[in-house]
Amino acid sequence: MRVLVVGSGAREHAIVLAVAQDPGVTALACAPGNAGTAAVAEQLGLDVGNPEAVAALARGWRADLVVVGPEVPLVAGAADAVRAAGIPCFGPSAAASRIEGSKSFAKDVMARAGVNTASSVVVDNPANLDAALARFTPPYVVKDDGLAAGKGVVVTEDFDAARAHASTLLDGGHPVLLESFLDGPEVSLFCLVDGETVVPLLPAQDFKRVGDDDSGPNTGGMGAYAPLPWASPGLADELVSSVVAPVAAEMVRRGTPFSGLLYAGLVLTAAGPAVIEFNCRFGDPETQIVLALLRTPLARLLLATATGTLADEPPVQWADGAAVTVVVAAEGYPGTPRLGDVIAGADGEGVLHAGTRRRDDGAVVSAGGRVLSVVGTGADLEAARAEAYQRLERVHLAGSHYRTDIALRAVRGEVAVPAPR
Ligand code: AMP
Ligand code: GLY
Numbered sequence: 001m002r003v004l005v006v007g008s009g010a011r012e013h014a015i016v017l018a019v020a021q022d023p024g025v026t027a028l029a030c031a032p033g034n035a036g037t038a039a040v041a042e043q044l045g046l047d048v049g050n051p052e053a054v055a056a057l058a059r060g061w062r063a064d065l066v067v068v069g070p071e072v073p074l075v076a077g078a079a080d081a082v083r084a085a086g087i088p089c090f091g092p093s094a095a096a097s098r099i100e101g102s103k104s105f106a107k108d109v110m111a112r113a114g115v116n117t118a119s120s121v122v123v124d125n126p127a128n129l130d131a132a133l134a135r136f137t138p139p140y141v142v143k144d145d146g147l148a149a150g151k152g153v154v155v156t157e158d159f160d161a162a163r164a165h166a167s168t169l170l171d172g173g174h175p176v177l178l179e180s181f182l183d184g185p186e187v188s189l190f191c192l193v194d195g196e197t198v199v200p201l202l203p204a205q206d207f208k209r210v211g212d213d214d215s216g217p218n219t220g221g222m223g224a225y226a227p228l229p230w231a232s233p234g235l236a237d238e239l240v241s242s243v244v245a246p247v248a249a250e251m252v253r254r255g256t257p258f259s260g261l262l263y264a265g266l267v268l269t270a271a272g273p274a275v276i277e278f279n280c281r282f283g284d285p286e287t288q289i290v291l292a293l294l295r296t297p298l299a300r301l302l303l304a305t306a307t308g309t310l311a312d313e314p315p316v317q318w319a320d321g322a323a324v325t326v327v328v329a330a331e332g333y334p335g336t337p338r339l340g341d342v343i344a345g346a347d348g349e350g351v352l353h354a355g356t357r358r359r360d361d362g363a364v365v366s367a368g369g370r371v372l373s374v375v376g377t378g379a380d381l382e383a384a385r386a387e388a389y390q391r392l393e394r395v396h397l398a399g400s401h402y403r404t405d406i407a408l409r410a411v412r413g414e415v416a417v418p419a420p421r
Helices: 010-020 051-060 071-076 078-084 094-101 103-113 126-133 159-171 235-253 286-293 298-306 381-393
Strands: 002-007 027-032 065-068 120-123 140-144 154-156 176-179 186-194 197-200 209-211 215-218 223-226 259-269 272-279 322-329 351-353 356-358 364-366 370-378
Touching: 002 010, 002 051, 010 027, 010 286, 010 298, 010 351, 010 370, 051 065, 051 071, 051 078, 065 078, 065 298, 071 078, 071 094, 078 094, 094 103, 094 235, 094 259, 094 272, 103 120, 103 176, 103 235, 103 272, 120 126, 126 159, 126 176, 140 159, 154 159, 154 215, 159 176, 186 235, 186 286, 186 298, 197 235, 223 286, 223 381, 235 259, 235 272, 259 298, 286 322, 286 370, 322 381, 370 381
Parallel strands: 002 027, 002 065
Antiparallel strands: 120 176, 140 154, 140 176, 186 197, 186 259, 209 215, 223 322, 259 272, 322 370, 351 370, 356 364
């Protein structure tokens, strides 16, 4: 099987590494890729935002399976174009990708499916903003209704800061979603979904804020770990039956079945799980740790999902132990990152590449906000965490920053679902 992976982040590096180990894979390419994927897969040029270009590349390279990593090509219709070219594609149609592309669409699907989520209002007229905000109590949650790479959300106790963020979005022509605040630990649950068949992967936890102790602005994700030692062993199955399966069934009912990876971002509140968002693709950085623990050949699972035979697959197998990843971000991230700095230690063990490229002189240099995702594994979370941070010590990038507390509270037993009131 010839597999083409579309994207250029650490998520795609992790996918490429896992697919490369699948005995059924005979050729592997990544487009446009980065300096890390180039060491494992053929590197092909691609404008990922252009669905016809994705399909043409897949045809020209004679792909048997295309795996689309990021949301932007999916929302633009890359999977539709690849399937129209007669090639199986892991990734939902543009119509099904709206579950991520429009938060108000996702809210509508959840309401119809009876899935618990934060209460919300959409504001598209600045004249209605103050009255809408007044309906909420602090902390305020203000979101861009469309795609914003995880950076369109402000959660704040401060009414004026909430209003300022909403005004900036509205001034830019973006409808704003105001939400009630959900209190409790967050969980990222990835599910392979093929119509009404839902297969959960390991629940993981992501760290969205840029700084230690969840300080500073939101980012695309600064680190992650799995499994969740504080969660009940039945959590994934419980979330499939209360959240993901009803949503998958509702997408089928609407005539836009979901095929690919449906990612539920949830908060486990005192009143039960509530959805923050859905994504239509693997999450970054959670993929780096979930795939580090996966034992079932990945390409086979993705092909089964893409061809509608997921229900026939045997149960997914996992390694014992735990995995932790820590993201190394460029100076300035999540604002404007400084680019072009030489990275030392970029080819170290467990170092996955995100925003990197190889310069003509052979040096690996930074080329994005999130630059590397360093992964450690171990018999338990503490050992995995120790390995990730040891590996990180061998990496050097001028001006870069990372969180020092990824998985720390879980190791210390400080994470818990709030008790019902
Ligand atoms: P989103 O882009 O919707 O995933 O939001 C990014 C991050 O903001 C989430 O991972 C949460 O940490 C936080 N967040 C978003 N919505 C809420 C909410 N309703 N209550 C509490 N935290 C939230
Ligand atoms: N880890 C958050 C995301 O992929 O959206």
